[in-house]
Amino acid sequence: EVQLVESGGGLVQPGGSLRLSCAASGFTFSSYEMNWVRQAPGKGLEWVSYISSSGSTIYYADSVKGRFTISRDNAKNSLYLQMNSLRAEDTAVYYCARDLPIAVAAPDAFDIWGQGTMVTVSS
Amino acid sequence: DIQMTQSPSSLSASVGDRVTITCRASQGISNYLAWYQQKPGKVPKLLIYAASTLQSGVPSRFSGSGSGTDFTLTISSLQPEDVATYYCQKYNSAPRFGPGTKVDIK
Numbered sequence: 692e693v694q695l696v697e698s699g700g701g702l703v704q705p706g707g708s709l710r711l712s713c714a715a716s717g718f719t720f721s722s723y724e725m726n727w728v729r730q731a732p733g734k735g736l737e738w739v740s741y742i743s744s745s746g747s748t749i750y751y752a753d754s755v756k757g758r759f760t761i762s763r764d765n766a767k768n769s770l771y772l773q774m775n776s777l778r779a780e781d782t783a784v785y786y787c788a789r790d791l792p793i794a795v796a797a798p799d800a801f802d803i804w805g806q807g808t809m810v811t812v813s814s
Numbered sequence: 815d816i817q818m819t820q821s822p823s824s825l826s827a828s829v830g831d832r833v834t835i836t837c838r839a840s841q842g843i844s845n846y847l848a849w850y851q852q853k854p855g856k857v858p859k860l861l862i863y864a865a866s867t868l869q870s871g872v873p874s875r876f877s878g879s880g881s882g883t884d885f886t887l888t889i890s891s892l893q894p895e896d897v898a899t900y901y902c903q904k905y906n907s908a909p910r911f912g913p914g915t916k917v918d919i920k
Contacts, residue, residue, distance in 0.1 A: 726909070728858075736850075736858060736901055738909040750908065753815075791863060798909045800848035800863035807857065 693717035693803055695787050700808030707777050707812070713770040713787030713805055721765035724790035726801060727772050729783035729810075739785070740772065741798045748796040755781075777812045784809050816841045818904055818912040826920045833889040835915045837902030842882045846906040849878055849887045852914075853898045861900075862887065894919055 699711040711727070727739040740761040741750040749761055760773040770787050785808050788801035817840040827833050837847065845865040850858040860869045862878035865885055875890040889896055897919055902912040 735914045736852075736903075736911040738903075738911065741909070752908070786857065791860075793864075794906060797907060798905045800860055800903065800905055801850075801858075802860050802863075802869065804857045804859075 693789075695789065695803055695805035697785060697787055697805045697808040700785065700810045702811045702813065703777055704814050705778060705812055708773070708775045709777065709810060711772040711774065711785055711787075711808060711810070713772075715768045715770065715789075718789075718803075720763075720768040723792060724796075724798070725763065725770045726788045726790060726798060727761060727770075728786045728788050728801070728804075729781075730786070730807075731780075731783040734783075737783075738798075741790075742770070743796045750798065774810070777810075779812050782810060782812050815908065816843065816904060816910060818902060818910050820900075820902055820912040820915050822915060823913065824916040824918075826918050827892050828920045829892055829894060831892045833892050833896075833917060835887045835900055835902075835917075837880075837885040837887070837912050839883045839885075839904055843904045843906070845881050846904055847878075847880065847885050848903045848905060849876075850901045850903065850911075851896075851898045852901065858901065889917075892917075892919070 696714045742761045758776045762771045787805045789803040791799040793799045847865045849862040852858045866878045899914045
C-alpha cells in the first residue's frame with residue numbers, strides 16, 4: 692500500500708524550531724518529487740515547499756522562505772521539513788504530498804497525501 | 815504572483831443536481847490546473863489534473879474543463895458522498911490553491 696506518514700509535530704514557542712518527518716512506503720520514493728502543504732485550523736490549503744527526486748531542485752513559498760528547509764534521504768525513504776523562527780501564523784496541519792510523475796524538476800498535482808501532523812506555535 | 819479565485823464560495827444543491835464550480839487564475843496557466851476534494855476531517859484527494867484528466871479511481875460524474883485563466887469542475891449528478899470542500903490548484907511553478915468551495919446537500 693502506498694503510504695505517507697508524517698511525524699514531529701507539536702507545541703512550540705514563537706521563535707522556536709521543529710523538524711517534521713515524512714516516512715514513505717509502498718513506492719519507489721527516490722523516483723518521486725515531494726512537497727509539504729499546510730492547512731491552518733478552519734482555513735484552506737497552502738503549498739509550503741517542493742523538492743525534486745534527487746534533492747537538487749527546491750522551491751519555497753514566500754511565507755516560509757529563509758525560515759524553513761526541505762530535505763530528503765532517499766536511502767531512508769524519508770522527507771523532512773526543518774522549521775526555524777516559527778510564528779503563530781505557522782500554526783497548521785502539515786501534510787507531505789507526492790507529486791504526480793509528469794514534469795521533471797517542477798511541481799505537479801499531488802496524488803498521495805499523508806494524514807498530517809499538527810504544529811502549534813504559541814506561548 | 816498568480817492568484818487563484820473560486821466561485822461560489824459555497825453552494826447547496828439537491829441530490830442528482832448538476833453542480834459547477836469555477837476557478838480563475840489571475841494570469842494564464844495553460845492547463846496546469848488540478849482539483850481536489852476534501853471531506854470534513856479528511857485528507858485532500860486529487861480528482862482532476864491537467865485541467866481535464868480524471869485521476870484513477872475517481873467517479874466519472876466528476877469532470878473538468880478550461881485552459882488559460884478560466885476553469886470549471888462539474889459534478890454531473892450530485893451524490894450525498896460529494897459533500898466536501900473543493901479546491902483548485904495551479905501547479906508547475908509556485909503551486910497555489912484557490913480558497914475553496916464548500917458543497918453541501920439541500
